[in-house]
Amino acid sequence: MASGTDTTTGKSSTVDDASSPSGVEAGADDELYLRLKTFEGQAAVTAGEGKDPVNEPMIRHWCEAMGDTSPAYQGPDAVAPPTMLQAWTMGGLSGHPGRSAAHEELFALLDEAGCTAVVATDCEQEYLRPLRPGDRITFDSVIESVSPRKTTKLGAGYFVTTRMDVRADGEPAGTHRFRILKYAPAARRDSRTQDGRPRPPGSGGRARSPHPRPVVNRDNAGFWDGVARHELLIQRCTDCATLRFPWLPGCNSCGGEGWDTVAATGSGTVFSYVVMHHPPFPAFDPPYAVGLIELAEGVRVVAGLVGMPPGKVRIGMPVRLEFRTVDEDLVLPVFSGGREAGTWPVGPGDELPPLTVPVTRTVIVSGAIASRDYQDVHHDTEAARDKGSPDIFMNILTTNGLVGRYITDFFGPGAVLREVAIRLGVPNYPGDEMELRGRVLARDGDTVDVRVVGTNRLGHHVTGTATVAVPASEAVPSASQEPHPEPTP
Numbered sequence: 001m002a003s004g005t006d007t008t009t010g011k012s013s014t015v016d017d018a019s020s021p022s023g024v025e026a027g028a029d030d031e032l033y034l035r036l037k038t039f040e041g042q043a044a045v046t047a048g049e050g051k052d053p054v055n056e057p058m059i060r061h062w063c064e065a066m067g068d069t070s071p072a073y074q075g076p077d078a079v080a081p082p083t084m085l086q087a088w089t090m091g092g093l094s095g096h097p098g099r100s101a102a103h104e105e106l107f108a109l110l111d112e113a114g115c116t117a118v119v120a121t122d123c124e125q126e127y128l129r130p131l132r133p134g135d136r137i138t139f140d141s142v143i144e145s146v147s148p149r150k151t152t153k154l155g156a157g158y159f160v161t162t163r164m165d166v167r168a169d170g171e172p173a174g175t176h177r178f179r180i181l182k183y184a185p186a187a188r189r190d191s192r193t194q195d196g197r198p199r200p201p202g203s204g205g206r207a208r209s210p211h212p213r214p215v216v217n218r219d220n221a222g223f224w225d226g227v228a229r230h231e232l233l234i235q236r237c238t239d240c241a242t243l244r245f246p247w248l249p250g251c252n253s254c255g256g257e258g259w260d261t262v263a264a265t266g267s268g269t270v271f272s273y274v275v276m277h278h279p280p281f282p283a284f285d286p287p288y289a290v291g292l293i294e295l296a297e298g299v300r301v302v303a304g305l306v307g308m309p310p311g312k313v314r315i316g317m318p319v320r321l322e323f324r325t326v327d328e329d330l331v332l333p334v335f336s337g338g339r340e341a342g343t344w345p346v347g348p349g350d351e352l353p354p355l356t357v358p359v360t361r362t363v364i365v366s367g368a369i370a371s372r373d374y375q376d377v378h379h380d381t382e383a384a385r386d387k388g389s390p391d392i393f394m395n396i397l398t399t400n401g402l403v404g405r406y407i408t409d410f411f412g413p414g415a416v417l418r419e420v421a422i423r424l425g426v427p428n429y430p431g432d433e434m435e436l437r438g439r440v441l442a443r444d445g446d447t448v449d450v451r452v453v454g455t456n457r458l459g460h461h462v463t464g465t466a467t468v469a470v471p472a473s474e475a476v477p478s479a480s481q482e483p484h485p486e487p488t489p
Contacts, residue, residue: 265296
């Protein structure tokens, strides 16, 4: 499904902002709405069957598309990622033959009224049991509600909400509430440049991260080549074996000009750090921490500190090397103070470390295919242009999967998602990047509620909440249970 956005301007559709209907006679409009209301409570699908049982290849394809490496989804005891719930019910290219006459009639009425376009705006899922390879999926769906006519930036139309109950081998497995807007598209401006190429949303050029670029020269090109391969290379003098960083043309110990490299193991500690609040810069979201990291090899490196709230950074705390893909042309080394490297408290108000997702064409297309969503606006550039979008864009099921990955990446492979509820805003177009951030809303025993927001350069792409159960063996201590220990001098 499309994002709930105006795909021509690239700005939020504000699909919830109702205003007086325009261009339609009130009597005719009221009559249509009354007819649409009669479908509420009627079945959309009865005893539907998933086209395939839960299976390892689809799980693998999903995890590859989402970048989800959780061991919970691998091996002989693997389960399916919970956010795949709807994927098992999708009809794929051939569609689903089991839709009811009421469903077909409802959508035919909307099409006849000129509401031929559709965007997905909300997705709410509750997970009742894990899905395992071999489970046979069945489901029922009901038309839950139809809204009065709304006028949005996309055009005028009606919100239709359906609720699906999913079963695995006859047992309740989850519920899925889905909200779409069926609308008559508003007049659109030309979405192409004079030479026929798609007009990038919100700017005159290709989307590119505003992150500053490193100065690469003949003395340090080998270092950045290593970073691109996810290696942090340290120079070593071939005369006296002294390690040095940053890279230099000669040894500052013996003056020797010969050198080779060794790859850092990735372990280090915070030697010093600063938390930046001002001045603001488009590539960074203050406050953020930058550290001087003393590597296990003895050299020191300046890099960003991620995986922890900036206020929880401490001198002496252990950190681990990670590599962050800023965009298709830039990879940077960063250091994480995640749970393996130094646990921090998790309680109401605490922030999860951000996750940056490069929004490439590959990510968009692979996510749509993995979720069995073959709408052309998610893979066919020309078709997307013909429908007024400047380019293809990410579907809601991929966004939902990325939110699920973000939560379980932080809480660990033993964590179990219970609910994910999201609402879409501006689209994710190729060439952009999305940063997911989370804040703990509440904690009750082993259950944690997290508020999640995903932003790109156009604004908020997704907002929502997730509920996750964390087993006691993996639970992160809350602030009220255990204070963050100060490092020992």
